[in-house]
Amino acid sequence: RKEVEQDPGPFNVPEGATVAFNCTYSNSASQSFFWYRQDCRKEPKLLMSVYSSGNEDGRFTAQLNRASQYISLLIRDSKLSDSATYLCVVRDSNYQLIWGAGTKLIIKP
């Protein structure tokens, strides 16, 4: 079993819709959680950290469920520019980052 698992997609979503995807992690001792965004043939960029209480940044909401060991990302009112691959990242107790393979999102006009 992979340490961090994501549905690879692609998720094909019409512009303006709401989309959500999850990421599961296997190590219950994991300490911190992040979502990165990676555009095609570009480097990953930090989208947001995921806090225990959940957090929101504009149209993006991240949630953490420690009991079930998953994190989620919700995107509201999706824009064409949201098309990208979203990488789930978990930091373990040794401060190492474990990366998911990513979920590809395609927003269609």
Added chain:
Amino acid sequence: NAGVTQTPKFRVLKTGQSMTLLCAQDMNHEYMYWYRQDPGMGLRLIHYSVGEGTTAKGEVPDGYNVSRLKKQNFLLGLESAAPSQTSVYFCASSYDSGQGRNYGYTFGSGTRLTVV
């Protein structure tokens, strides 16, 4: 402010050739990392450094060597390239180990390496 700069951006090597990838950061970050990214897989850590003069092995270190002689530079070497090393290589840096709440890595734009 350039952030993290990687050179070269593209390279084709023949099996058995050697090369060095250069990563430079101008943010005074202590921590630097080399990752490889392959289709269908998450980024995998090759080597990392927690400060000038120090390096450590990551998840997939075999076939690679690194050096951090200056704080701002982190070099990745392939001594004898193999087709299995065909990948996209990313360098990243961070201020600390991630204890801070607003922790994040800054990545370079990547090096696409093909070994034939």
